[in-house]
Amino acid sequence: MLDDERWFAIGYYDLAPDTRLHALHVRAYDKQSGRWRSYEQSEPIGSIISVERNGRFFFVRGHSSPSAAPTLVLDAALSLRSTLNGWPKLMLEDGRVVFERDMVHFAPAHSGILAIYDPRTNRDASFYPAGAGSDIGPEQVPGADEWIDRSIGDVRSGARRRLEFDVTIQRVRINQRDEYEDVGPRIHRRVTCNPRLRVPTCSSTMIKDSGFGIRDSGFTDQGLRIKDSMRPFAQAFARRSPSP
Numbered sequence: 001m002l003d004d005e006r007w008f009a010i011g012y013y014d015l016a017p018d019t020r021l022h023a024l025h026v027r028a029y030d031k032q033s034g035r036w037r038s039y040e041q042s043e044p045i046g047s048i049i050s051v052e053r054n055g056r057f058f059f060v061r062g063h064s065s066p067s068a069a070p071t072l073v074l075d076a077a078l079s080l081r082s083t084l085n086g087w088p089k090l091m092l093e094d095g096r097v098v099f100e101r102d103m104v105h106f107a108p109a110h111s112g113i114l115a116i117y118d119p120r121t122n123r124d125a126s127f128y129p130a131g132a133g134s135d136i137g138p139e140q141v142p143g144a145d146e147w148i149d150r151s152i153g154d155v156r157s158g159a160r161r162r163l164e165f166d167v168t169i170q171r172v173r174i175n176q177r178d179e180y181e182d183v184g185p186r187i188h189r190r191v192t193c194n195p196r197l198r199v200p201t202c203s204s205t206m207i208k209d210s211g212f213g214i215r216d217s218g219f220t221d222q223g224l225r226i227k228d229s230m231r232p233f234a235q236a237f238a239r240r241s242p243s244p
């Protein structure tokens with residue numbers, strides 16, 4: 001729900017006998033004009049987590065899985081502008097939005113990717129890590145049966161309006177006991193990006209690194225074997241060719 005000096009807005013679903021999510025409704029009340037505006041779509045986006053406003057655009061964030069939160073972008077007339085495959089991390093003063101792309105939940109690792117969306121041009125571009133595309137699958141280490149797990153912390157506006165955030169990077173693999181196992185040290189980096197460019201450029205410095213261990217990657221709790229129902233997913237990703 002959004003309730004600011006200009007707008008009241010809410011996103012909801014109708015209650016149905018089958019308890020499933022059906023048509024999504026978004027309604028916004030313009031406190032200046034005293035008028036209601038409405039948007040409806042038949043495809044649900046999961047539970048509505050938040051409704052935010054940046055400039056003249058509304059951002060309605062859903063929750064379709066623990067690793068995916070699609071976001072609707074609606075203009076002031078509540079017409080659909082875009083659907084982002086991810087969730088907002090920071091609203092910029094110029095109207096652009098930094099968001100983290102959705103990820104496949106049942107995967108060997110979760111490789112966070114940051115992107116920036118400009119509602120004026122209706123375009124988005126990934127900017128961290130450099131060269132990242134919009135692929136939501138796990139990021140495999142070229143030539144190795146290993147994956148990159150990348151966790152991105154809160155994005156904040158720092159000195160000289162640079163973007164700042166902390167990242168934790170860990171290589172993982174599936175060992176012979178079907179457990180997810182850390183490969184090498186866990187790396188912590190502080191990243192700074194220049195948002196003045198259309199596609200921000202970033203630099204980073206090391207914070208610290210730590211040791212090895214068995215980890216929770218979404219398939220199992222720490223130290224537990226992969227459930228049989230999840231094994232086909234792990235095998236499929238293990239056969240996946242490295243990204244070019």
